[in-house]
Each structure stands twice: as C-alpha cells, then as structure tokens.
Amino acid sequence: MHTKSLKQLSALLQSRQVSATELAQHFLARIDTSDLNAFLHVDPELTLQQAAVADQRLACEDHTALTGIPIAHKDIFVTRDWRATAGSRMLANYTSPFDATVVERLGKAGMVTLGKLNCDEFAMGSSNQNSFFGPVRNPWDKNAIPGGSSGGSAAAVAARLAPAVTGTDTGGSIRQPAAMCGITGIKPTYGRVSRFGMIAFASSLDQGGPMAQSAEDCALLLSAMAGFDERDSTSLQRPDEDFSRDLNNDLRGLRIGVPREYFGPGLAADVELAVRAALADYEKLGATLVDISLPNTELSIPAYYVIAPAEASSNLSRFDGVRYGHRAEKYSDLTEMYKRTRAEGFGEEVKLRILVGAYVLSHGYFDAYYLKAQKIRRLIAQDFQQAFTQCDVIMGPVSPTVAWNLGEKADDPVANYLADIYTLSTSLAGLPGMSVPCGFGQGDINGKRPVGLQLIGNYFEEAKLLNIAHQYQQATSWHLMQPAD
Ligand code: GLN
Numbered sequence: 001m002h003t004k005s006l007k008q009l010s011a012l013l014q015s016r017q018v019s020a021t022e023l024a025q026h027f028l029a030r031i032d033t034s035d036l037n038a039f040l041h042v043d044p045e046l047t048l049q050q051a052a053v054a055d056q057r058l059a060c061e062d063h064t065a066l067t068g069i070p071i072a073h074k075d076i077f078v079t080r081d082w083r084a085t086a087g088s089r090m091l092a093n094y095t096s097p098f099d100a101t102v103v104e105r106l107g108k109a110g111m112v113t114l115g116k117l118n119c120d121e122f123a124m125g126s127s128n129q130n131s132f133f134g135p136v137r138n139p140w141d142k143n144a145i146p147g148g149s150s151g152g153s154a155a156a157v158a159a160r161l162a163p164a165v166t167g168t169d170t171g172g173s174i175r176q177p178a179a180m181c182g183i184t185g186i187k188p189t190y191g192r193v194s195r196f197g198m199i200a201f202a203s204s205l206d207q208g209g210p211m212a213q214s215a216e217d218c219a220l221l222l223s224a225m226a227g228f229d230e231r232d233s234t235s236l237q238r239p240d241e242d243f244s245r246d247l248n249n250d251l252r253g254l255r256i257g258v259p260r261e262y263f264g265p266g267l268a269a270d271v272e273l274a275v276r277a278a279l280a281d282y283e284k285l286g287a288t289l290v291d292i293s294l295p296n297t298e299l300s301i302p303a304y305y306v307i308a309p310a311e312a313s314s315n316l317s318r319f320d321g322v323r324y325g326h327r328a329e330k331y332s333d334l335t336e337m338y339k340r341t342r343a344e345g346f347g348e349e350v351k352l353r354i355l356v357g358a359y360v361l362s363h364g365y366f367d368a369y370y371l372k373a374q375k376i377r378r379l380i381a382q383d384f385q386q387a388f389t390q391c392d393v394i395m396g397p398v399s400p401t402v403a404w405n406l407g408e409k410a411d412d413p414v415a416n417y418l419a420d421i422y423t424l425s426t427s428l429a430g431l432p433g434m435s436v437p438c439g440f441g442q443g444d445i446n447g448k449r450p451v452g453l454q455l456i457g458n459y460f461e462e463a464k465l466l467n468i469a470h471q472y473q474q475a476t477s478w479h480l481m482q483p484a485d
Pocket of ligand 1: 308
C-alpha cells in the first residue's frame with residue numbers, strides 16, 4: 001500500500017477497496033517502527049478522527065481526488081491540532097490557534113494529517129542537523145544526512161512513511177532534500193502558495209510546495225495547495241489552476257538550457273554523470289540541449305546569505321518571550337528577560353544569522369551589503385530572463401554532491417552555504433524549480449545516495465515543469481526505487 005502513487009490510492013479509496021482509516025493505520029504503523037527521526041509529532045487518535053471524516057465523505061460521494069489520502073506537514077506550517085515548533089526550542093511547546101492556509105486547503109480537500117515533520121531550525125540549513133530535535137537519517141544510508149531544511153519531509157516520502165508531504169523552500173529546501181532522498185519536489189513561483197501560517201524565515205524568498213514520489217503526484221497536490229490568499233500580502237492574484245493538465249504533452253522540440261556555470265569544477269563526478277545521463281534521456285524524448293550561461297551564479301551565495309539573514313533577523317524579532325514561545329525562567333528585568341529567552345531559545349545557526357542580518361541592515365553597512373545584495377539579486381533574475389530567450393527550461397544538478405555523512409559540515413556554516421550554489425539563484429529570482437531523481441552517486445560504500453536533476457522554469461510555468469518531469473518519469477524508473485525497509 002505504501003508504494004502506491006496518489007492516483008492509485010485515490011482509485012482504491014473511491015472504489016472502496018481500502019478505507020481512509022485503513023490507509024492511515026497502515027502509515028501510522030510504519031511511522032511507529034521507523035528510526036529516522038523524521039516525525040516530530042504524531043497523534044494517532046487525531047489522525048484516525050480525520051480519516052473517519054474522510055470515509056464519510058467518500059461514502060456520500062462528497063470527495064476530491066485527495067480525499068482520504070494521508071499527508072504529513074513540515075513542522076514550519078502552523079496547525080491547530082498539532083504543535084508547530086519550526087525545529088526550534090523557542091517553539092518547543094507551541095500550538096497555533098489556527099491552521100496555515102496550506103494545511104487548511106489540503107484538509108478541505110479531505111487529506112488526512114499523519115503528523116508533523118522534522119526540519120532545520122526555522123528552515124535554516126541544508127542537512128537537517130540544525131534541528132533542536134536532532135538530525136534525521138537518510139533512509140538510503142542511515143549514516144547520511146537527508147538534506148535540508150525539509151529533511152524530515154524528504155526522508156518520510158523516501159521511506160514510504162507518508163505518500164505526500166509539504167515542504168518549504170527559501171533557497172533550496174524542497175529541491176535539495178528531495179534530491180538527496182531520491183524523491184520529487186517542486187518549489188512554485190514565489191507567491192503561488194500562501195505563506196499565511198508558514199513560520200517566516202526570509203519572507204521575500206519563502207515558498208511552500210509539495211514533495212512526493214513523482215511529478216504526477218506533485219501536480220495533484222500543488223493544484224490543491226496553490227491559490228490566491230488575501231491573508232498573504234504577496235500572494236499572487238491568479239485563478240486556481242489544474243497543474244496536471246499538461247502532464248501528457250510530448251517533449252519533441254523542447255529546448256533545454258544547460259548552464260555552463262552548473263557544470264564547473266565544484267561539481268562531483270558522480271553527480272555530473274547521473275545528470276548528464278538524464279539529459280541524454282531527454283534528447284531521446286525529442287529535446288535538444290542548448291548551451292547557456294547564467295553568469296552571476298556564483299554571486300548567488302553572498303547575495304542570498306545577506307538577504308536571507310537580513311529578513312530573518314527582522315522576522316525572528318517577534319520571539320521575545322512576551323507573546324508566545326519559550327520564556328526564560330530567571331531574569332531580573334525586562335531586558336534580561338529578552339536576552340535570556342533568546343539566548344536559550346535559539347540554536348547556534350539561528351543566532352549567527354540574526355547577528356549577520358542585524359549587521360548588514362545597520363546604519364553605515366546597509367548600502368555596502370544589503371543594497372548591494374539586492375542589486376545582485378536583480379542581475380541574477382535578469383540572467384534567467386536572458387536565458388529563457390534561448391530555451392524553454394533549464395536543467396542541471398540540484399546539489400554539487402550526494403548527501404554527506406551525518407556529523408560532517410555540522411560546525412562549518414560556510415561549507416553548508418557553498419553546497420547551495422545551484423538552488424539559491426532560482427529562489428532569488430522567484431522562479432519555479434523542481435528536483436527529480438535521476439540516479440545514484442557513490443556515497444559511502446555501504447549505501448546508495450541519490451542524485452537529483454533540477455528543472456527550472458520561467459514564472460508561472462509549473463504545469464510545464466511537471467509535464468517535463470512526468471515525461472522523464474514515464475521513460476525511466478528512478479522515482480520508483482526505494483530504500484530497503
Ligand atoms: N540551505 C539554505 C539556508 O540554509 C536554504 C534553506 C531553505 O531553503 N529553507 O538558508
């Protein structure tokens with residue numbers, strides 16, 4: 001049951017061959033015996049209540065394609081019924097009075113929540129090692145990180161603990177863990193998916209999206225997740241879309257831009273091999289490869305690591321011990337209460353970013369860092385527009401290497417930042433991007449470590465990206481492979 005696609009599960013539910021309750025029980029049992037640390041909160045009673053409601057809807061034909069299908073949410077989406085910690089001690093006991101729009105929309109479609117998923121603290125990280133609740137293991141190789149920050153999300157789908165999950169991507173956090181765990185994920189155009197109730201990291205970059213086994217599954221989920229939301233001021237005023245509509249278009253004549261800068265010396269040989277093989281598969285499907293250049297790619301790292309911390313320092317100022325979240329027990333006055341609360345509640349990486357953010361926004365440094373970074377951001381966006389005059393889609397690696405070992409790079413923020421080189425520019429430009437499994441690298445001799453192919457489209461071209469990914473998945477079987485139980 002846990003290996004089935006959403007479409008298959010949907011058919012089984014609607015023909016009453018399986019009930020939502022049975023499905024939920026099946027996945028809950030798998031979660032219960034898992035040692036990956038992917039889930040932070042499960043509440044079987046609550047899950048089964050939702051499943052019972054879904055079963056009633058299925059019985060009276062009041063359902064959508066997603067009714068009765070289990071889903072788990074990254075713990076950065078606030079939920080009324082489950083805690084929402086954002087992977088932080090600051091919110092370790094926090095439960096929201098309302099659901100995030102994404103949670104609400106998927107709930108209305110009839111999806112059944114399995115629980116909440118581990119992630120890097122406030123989504124800051126690329127390995128899930130910054131979670132207050134401990135790292136997540138990669139199901140392909142338990143000595144490896146799952147990627148991050150949506151590491152729990154990716155590991156849960158890869159280990160078939162959930163058929164669908166949500167993630168968020170600020171600079172790669174859907175695409176990179178999807179790549180490292182061998183699953184499929186899409187970060188939509190900025191503004192497609194409501195940020196309301198998504199605990200904010202860097203508001204001009206944060207974007208929620210689905211992660212699942214295949215592009216076809218992601219299309220189904222995105223159609224339910226995306227849409228205008230008046231409670232999010234940057235939500236796009238566009239009509240709802242069926243993102244599955246173009247899945248079966250054939251790819252003859254498709255021009256694939258292959259950016260030179262994505263195949264430089266920093267790219268590991270095993271990753272390059274798998275990505276080039278995928279590009280060759282696309283040629284067999286009728287596409288042509290076009291050499292393109294995204295000249296400011298390298299600058300995406302310094303620009304992102306100025307802009308994201310700047311926004312984070314502002315967003316995280318709300319965690320002061322007054323309104324909600326952690327509050328220090330001992331203090332003599334208000335100022336000391338703030339200081340102790342924040343010193344105790346935030347982890348090292350979060351503190352580092354608050355300091356960097358406050359610094360680059362401060363008087364005297366604003367022009368030199370923040371303003372400069374914003375100008376680079378514009379240049380990066382222009383590079384993409386230039387590239388899209390020559391091609392229909394851009395492809396390359398998601399990450400320069402396969403998943404690294406647990407414990408590795410844990411004390412080296414810069415080493416982590418450099419590994420984001422291929423994902424940050426898409427986020428800075430606000431473009432949609434996907435990760436599709438395309439093979440395995442060497443990794444450790446004991447375990448296989450997956451490689452992801454990145455697809456980048458122009459604004460609002462999610463349906464096209466999903467089509468391009470789906471056609472590849474019809475012709476190959478990487479997305480069907482799964483780690484040993
Ligand atoms: N790795 C990047 C960072 O640490 C991106 C994280 C994300 O997309 N949330 O900020």
